[in-house]
Amino acid sequence: MRERRHAAVQPPALRAGAALALGLLLPLLGMGGAAAQASGSVALLSDYRFRGLSLSDGASSAQLGLNYDNPQGWYAGAQAAGANLRERDMVQLTAYGGLARRLASGWSWEAGASASHFSRARDSDYGEWYAGLASERLGLRLYFSPHYFGRDLRTAYVELNGFAPLHGQLKLVVHAGALRYLPRDGADLPARYDARLGLAAALGDWNAQLAWLAASSRGPDAGASPYYTAPSKRALVLSVAYTF
Template identity: 60%
Template sequence: MTAAACAVLLLCAGTAAAQVGGNIALLSDYRLRGVSMSDGRPVPQLTLNYDDPDSWYWGVQASGASLHERGGTQLIAYAGMARRLASAWSWEAGASRSVLTRDHGSDYGEWYAGLAAERTGVRLYFAPHYFGRDVRTLYAEMNGFHPLQDGFKLVAHIGVLCPLSHAGMAAASMRRDGSLGLAVALGDWNAQLAWVASSGGAPRSLYYVEAASRAVVLSAAYSF
């Protein structure tokens, strides 16, 4: 799932009333699980979300995208439920659908479940046809932040994508990704500078990327 959707995991832990919101952002490189979805180019991004008082939430994200050297837009719609446990943790479960406007052969859906606390969250995703391929995948991730002085936060992410082999398909290697960055909020504006890296031996035909990838990504967003 996207960074915006991961943020929902953390925010839903404290949701108590209906809320409608979103943000408009500009990213120097749109990275999804460590993979550039914009061919290393800057793209705009729009996110809209709704949190229901009965613990339901839904949202949609639109991002500039470029796969197979084609421009276009990636639309990700997601919906789920999050509820607080007796402890400081909350659980959630939901589903998402990714659509590429100029490459519908790469559309795919995922189911996910997770746990969240005030500063950290974990999620597990299952895709029966990852990026439209006849390959089932599991993706596990952990996201968190640590507050610093003057409104700054240290943010971190780690994830592992594991293809599930089946009859007639050779076993594929796991792909790992991670990021470490510094974020700051200035009123309704926030900015983040992060180092992003991914590695693994999965075939290019499945992930559209080289075996290893690293980048420094700058993003700025206005929340409403």
């Protein structure tokens, strides 16, 4: 795969996001409380797609996630996922933390930060800040990254997620997202779009989802885009997860 070299960047948001996530996770784990909840999940995906593009080079990916929710609304967690960047297998580690509060209207708001680290592509590490609103079946989130995938690219990403019950434990899930590269030093890259439509089913602690995903092209200057691969702009992805 042909690629353009960029100088390695140490994004401030990565350090801030990691510090926030770890700073939240460690003290919260020691607080306990009847309403506190700790959970985890293991999952296998036929293709690890992130915002429409593959982070596993079209191959399957195993993932492990840990989460903690505090009674006061603070939450934190981490995820390990198999990835493939620049034709090299590696592990992506992501930590996140934030605060969520319910409004009188029944909606809730949240704000937080996340940080991602790639074991064999450290110059692709990056952090994001995010904020969002959610109801029982609909959620809207806005993300900002000052150094997307470690590059000198500022990005804003907005996503809309929702679901509708169909029959029993079966539901329809939908997602739409748009990534905008914010101008810096005169660079103005075209926006990218992605969508997902799928069916999800739950059986006890097991969950399965079959979804169709699509993404727009990366634009004329692909070398300036992050180093994640896209064997196809469209894919049918199957995922199975167990929660504990």
